[in-house]
Amino acid sequence: MEKIELRKEQALEYHAQGRPGKIEVTPTKEAKTQRDLSLAYSPGVAEPCKEIAKNPEDVYKYTAKGNLVAVISNGTAVLGLGNIGPEAGKPVMEGKGVLFKIFADIDVFDIEINETDPEKFVQIVKALEPTFGGINLEDIKAPECFYIEQELKKQMNIPVMHDDQHGTAIISGAALLNALELQKKKIEKSKFVVNGAGAAAMACCQLYISLGAKYENFILFDKDGVLHEGRTDLDQVKLKFAIKKSDVTLSKAMKDADVFLGLSVGNVVTQDMVKSMAKHPIVFAMANPDPEISYEEATAARKDIIMATGRSDYPNMVNNVLGFPYIFRGALDVRATQINEPMKLAAVKALAELAKSPVPDIVNMAYNKKTITFGPEYIIPKPVDPRLLATVAPAVAKAAIESGVAQKTIQNWDTYTVALNKRLGLDNQLLRILSNKAKRDPKRLVFAEADNLKILKAASIVYDEGLAYPILLGEETKIKKIAVDNNIDISELPIIDPRQDEHEEKREHYSEIFFNKRQRKGFNKYESLKIMKDRNHFGCMMVETGDADAMISGLTRNYTDAIKPALQIIGTEDNVKKIAGMYLLLTKRGPLFLADTTVNFNPTAEELADITLMVAQEVRNFNIIPRIAMLSYSNFGSSNSAEAKLVAKAVKILKQKNPSLIVDGEMQGSLAFNKEILKDNYPFSELVDENVNVLIFPNLTAGNISYNLLKELGGEDGIGPILLGIKKPVHVLQLGSTVRNIVNIAIIAVVDAQLKCKQHSENEVQQSKWWKRLKKKSNN
Numbered sequence: 047m048e049k050i051e052l053r054k055e056q057a058l059e060y061h062a063q064g065r066p067g068k069i070e071v072t073p074t075k076e077a078k079t080q081r082d083l084s085l086a087y088s089p090g091v092a093e094p095c096k097e098i099a100k101n102p103e104d105v106y107k108y109t110a111k112g113n114l115v116a117v118i119s120n121g122t123a124v125l126g127l128g129n130i131g132p133e134a135g136k137p138v139m140e141g142k143g144v145l146f147k148i149f150a151d152i153d154v155f156d157i158e159i160n161e162t163d164p165e166k167f168v169q170i171v172k173a174l175e176p177t178f179g180g181i182n183l184e185d186i187k188a189p190e191c192f193y194i195e196q197e198l199k200k201q202m203n204i205p206v207m208h209d210d211q212h213g214t215a216i217i218s219g220a221a222l223l224n225a226l227e228l229q230k231k232k233i234e235k236s237k238f239v240v241n242g243a244g245a246a247a248m249a250c251c252q253l254y255i256s257l258g259a260k261y262e263n264f265i266l267f268d269k270d271g272v273l274h275e276g277r278t279d280l281d282q283v284k285l286k287f288a289i290k291k292s293d294v295t296l297s298k299a300m301k302d303a304d305v306f307l308g309l310s311v312g313n314v315v316t317q318d319m320v321k322s323m324a325k326h327p328i329v330f331a332m333a334n335p336d337p338e339i340s341y342e343e344a345t346a347a348r349k350d351i352i353m354a355t356g357r358s359d360y361p362n363m364v365n366n367v368l369g370f371p372y373i374f375r376g377a378l379d380v381r382a383t384q385i386n387e388p389m390k391l392a393a394v395k396a397l398a399e400l401a402k403s404p405v406p407d408i409v410n411m412a413y414n415k416k417t418i419t420f421g422p423e424y425i426i427p428k429p430v431d432p433r434l435l436a437t438v439a440p441a442v443a444k445a446a447i448e449s450g451v452a453q454k455t456i457q458n459w460d461t462y463t464v465a466l467n468k469r470l471g472l473d474n475q476l477l478r479i480l481s482n483k484a485k486r487d488p489k490r491l492v493f494a495e496a497d498n499l500k501i502l503k504a505a506s507i508v509y510d511e512g513l514a515y516p517i518l519l520g521e522e523t524k525i526k527k528i529a530v531d532n533n534i535d536i537s538e539l540p541i542i543d544p545r546q547d548e549h550e551e552k553r554e555h556y557s558e559i560f561f562n563k564r565q566r567k568g569f570n571k572y573e574s575l576k577i578m579k580d581r582n583h584f585g586c587m588m589v590e591t592g593d594a595d596a597m598i599s600g601l602t603r604n605y606t607d608a609i610k611p612a613l614q615i616i617g618t619e620d621n622v623k624k625i626a627g628m629y630l631l632l633t634k635r636g637p638l639f640l641a642d643t644t645v646n647f648n649p650t651a652e653e654l655a656d657i658t659l660m661v662a663q664e665v666r667n668f669n670i671i672p673r674i675a676m677l678s679y680s681n682f683g684s685s686n687s688a689e690a691k692l693v694a695k696a697v698k699i700l701k702q703k704n705p706s707l708i709v710d711g712e713m714q715g716s717l718a719f720n721k722e723i724l725k726d727n728y729p730f731s732e733l734v735d736e737n738v739n740v741l742i743f744p745n746l747t748a749g750n751i752s753y754n755l756l757k758e759l760g761g762e763d764g765i766g767p768i769l770l771g772i773k774k775p776v777h778v779l780q781l782g783s784t785v786r787n788i789v790n791i792a793i794i795a796v797v798d799a800q801l802k803c804k805q806h807s808e809n810e811v812q813q814s815k816w817w818k819r820l821k822k823k824s825n826n
Contacts, residue, residue: 132158150371211249213366220397242310312336376442380452392445414486489595504788596775629766675718676711
């Protein structure tokens with residue numbers, strides 16, 4: 047699949063829908079009663095004010111300063127858009143704030159300053175020091191960015207970092223150390239060619255010097271050619287890298303070079319240049335979206351090359367998100383007065399070492415690899431690696447302490463690591479991981495209700511993001527009109543109307559199979575043929591016969607009616623007596639799985655145990671260990687009612703069938719999450735000191751009501767329902783599902799299909815070709 051394509055309409059809708067923008071301020075204390083408000087503001091707020099007045103350091107004790115970073119820009123160098131001004135740059139700064147929060151639990155205010163004079167800019171930012179624990183400078187053009195960062199670091203006593211410079215330097219530095227090790231090269235002897243001499247490139251060169259490279263081994267180029275001593279436009283930093291000769295070209299410089307670093311423009315390096323490099327070359331072509339030389343061309347030119355780019359669709363992506371959240375996290379946690387060279391080098395070495403350690407299964411799953419191992423195609427960690435926070439932040443914090451810029455020490459590093467992991471929940475990257483996994487092996491996904499606006503929006507997103515190959519079922523004229531009226535591009539997607547004569551042969555083929563399955567279950571031959579005009583039946587038959595890999599339906603019809611064709615045509619998995627429905631909630635605690643929420647009204651103890659085993663297996667498929675609470679209104683026999691006994695009996699059956707399963711009950715919902723009460727009152731429970739991530743409800747009423755209340759009142763992101771027990775992937779949407787939920791279910795369906803299909807890599811090529819033929823036929 048290609049790199050993600052984001053259409054203009056999708057990007058604008060994402061930013062405009064609901065509350066405009068991407069961030070909000072949420073109170074961390076209760077503010078519901080008059081007493082709460084009196085404590086939050088006048089008169090209670092006077093007390094911390096007086097304490098801070100006596101001891102300014104108490105600002106970290108009584109306010110959010112210690113976890114608050116300012117993302118500050120004047121909009122003079124925004125992404126690839128250039129000098130677009132502070133207002134136009136605001137969406138980028140908000141986006142940076144989102145990354146700080148989701149990767150390191152750091153709060154952010156984005157501040158866009160209407161000032162281009164460097165000295166005035168410095169004065170403005172310096173005046174903000176009482177508010178923030180750190181300053182992240184963003185998208186400020188060179189050379190002003192160098193002066194601004196340098197002055198602010200001198201004048202402020204909180205960490206200041208221009209991520210555009212140092213983020214790229216730190217991540218590429220880690221990649222460089224590992225690439226040199228694999229290529230058996232010494233950094234002090236390696237010859238570097240650098241194309242681009244902007245902020246990021248110069249920061250990279252200076253950091254490589256700190257890692258051991260030599261000035262005399264560098265040749266740098268900018269838009270005016272090679273940096274040589276005769277030029278009068280070079281600052282003091284660039285002059286250190288200037289060479290004597292003025293006639294050196296990029297082609298000449300590349301001959302016998304060990305390392306090429308590109309932070310310039312696309313397609314300026316040729317295969318012949320790469321061929322002229324020294325043995326075992328290293329090429330970091332990081333121009334975006336088109337690198338200085340494509341991955342395919344570079345690896346075709348040299349089999350002994352190690353290549354990195356700034357793109358996610360090739361190995362070794364140099365991505366700043368591997369650095370800045372964790373660097374600031376470590377700096378804030380020891381109240382560092384600056385981010386100095388030892389802290390940056392500590393981040394480099396921590397990232398480099400992490401790439402050499404065994405990769406967690408959840409990362410392997412995200413990239414559809416059996417085992418990702420340190421080597422030419424894996425020299426830096428993946429952005430979804432859950433170990434990054436607890437690896438890089440402590441390394442940076444230790445360096446701050448050892449280099450004397452920390453105002454606070456950490457007494458117990460093990461406790462600190464546990465606290466870091468608790469900030470986000472180790473499993474809370476689940477959706478990103480599942481998305482990555484879907485993209486690695488996309489499947490053919492039938493949307494049975496394609497004459498619906500939400501479905502078309504979702505199908506377009508699914509295709510653009512490379513998650514699946516959508517197949518749209520419905521009346522072609524109607525579907526295309528909806529798409530045109532709403533500016534949805536579905537020109538690449540095949541449309542099938544099962545009622546049309548051109549599909550008569552396929553309907554007859556499907557009807558024969560269906561009749562053989564249902565001939566003694568209420569269907570005659572004529573009815574079997576007629577029902578194939580129904581999109582749900584036709585779509586299920588596509589999945590059953592291998593003409594598609596998965597199907598989504600149910601947005602516009604009764605849940606039971608939507609499930610029925612799947613049961614009639616595809617049937618249940620072996621040894622499954624009853625299917626079940628599960629929801630996934632993405633909470634601050636981590637993923638929470640709830641079942642049965644959609645199918646079984648009043649299961650017996652045996653059925654409840656079977657449902658639990660299906661849920662446990664599905665949770666394991668997500669590479670998460672299930673820790674299951676069997677819920678009731680009773681706690682371990684406190685009630686003698688039939689309902690409570692049923693759940694207790696289900697627990698006994700589960701322990702007989704799978705003794706290693708972490709499960710207990712019956713228990714009340716609150717007890718499942720209150721470790722202290724559980725430990726004090728029921729120390730025998732298997733869930734003592736466990737983080738419960740699966741809730742099994744005694745009946746459908748309890749499960750469905752609980753899910754909907756949690757989702758609506760808790761504001762949690764819900765995915766589902768996820769149908770369990772069907773032999774092949776068919777998932778049924780809930781009435782009123784949002785576009786986001788449909789896309790999430792599509793991701794689940796694709797991952798489900800990957801698990802249930804054999805020979806994934808071979809099938810992908812065939813599936814892609816089949817889908818393209820279908821698309822071509824449909825468009826004709």
